Amino acid sequence: MTKKLRVGVIGAGIASRHLIGYDWNKDLFDVPVLCSLDEERGRELCQKHGIGEYTQNVDDLFVRNDLDIIDISTPPDSHFELCKKGIESGKHVICEKPLFGSIADVDEMSRIVARSGGKKLMPIFQYRYGSGLQKLKLLIELGLTGRPFLTTIETHWWRGPAYYEVPWRGKWKSELGGGLLGHAIHAHDMLNYVHGACAEVFAYGATLVNKIEVEDTMALSVKMQNGSLAVLSMTLGSRKEISRLRFCFHDLVAESILEPYTMGRDPWSFIAGTEEHQKRVDEALAGYEVKEDGYTRQFELFHQAIVEDKEPPVTLQDARNSLELVTAAYHSQRTGKPTPLPITAxxxxxxSWLPDEERRMAASA
Known part of the structure; x- marks a missing residue:
């Protein structure tokens, strides 16, 4: 019989999508309690998803002995302390993106998890599990792509003034960054997921669309450790919203759909260089086993990791790779120079990449 894991959810915004993922995995998870400072939204989610308990006191979740997992879906500046409390209270943790506000926080959390006696922390990168991207991963594993040359990623969305009426958005202190950190992070995780870590970043960034503190438009040139190159662009000023990922390899080109928020899903195109190789690619794709995607698939794999005591499907190192790209881009933008990776102590x-904190650290050095 499959072991059900009990989840306490913190948040009532993006948490609503997490709850759909748990609903699709009812044989694996039970959600007995939700915590949110927004009582109206919190109680509405409890009623919609059959959650028996609602609380505004987050500490209620950490002291309970009947929860296996704490799911953190709160504003970014609260993530580290909530993750720390979750792990140290003896629970596994799921945390939304962006995970933390610095590479130092990721490294410190790795140490906290290492001494926890087997508790697991899984960052959220649910876009990985779209069938289109998974098919590309399959072709790479089968050796059918050849050597990588160039990746281009466009995250061109629209966010007008109304979006920033939510008090914590658009501010360095609470959102920790702009579109590079909070919006393009999923597509850029796909770059790391396919090609591994970055080696060097050069970036231009600007605030062009809204009167906010953080960036809403950026252009990045990236060298990957595997020798390939990447060009990444992000804007929150695109009246037509698209996301596009295009991977050029020696033996084929893989290209995503343009749907802005589910670009990892089918139908992707996989175009080979010769008819003979196209046939091999098509035969391999014909054998692809379709699975659930998004949060549903990531939560399913996390359940498996806990039950079998394996590494989570998305790891702290994955989050570190993602935040290293962000850190390097902010540093390059401010210095006007390429920034090598990895980001060390x-x-x-x-x-911290926050401008005020950066100045404070420099003054105390």
């Missing part, structure tokens, strides 16, 4: 933005 000696880097000026290791402890």
């Amino acid at each position: 000696e880097h000026p933005l290791y402890h």
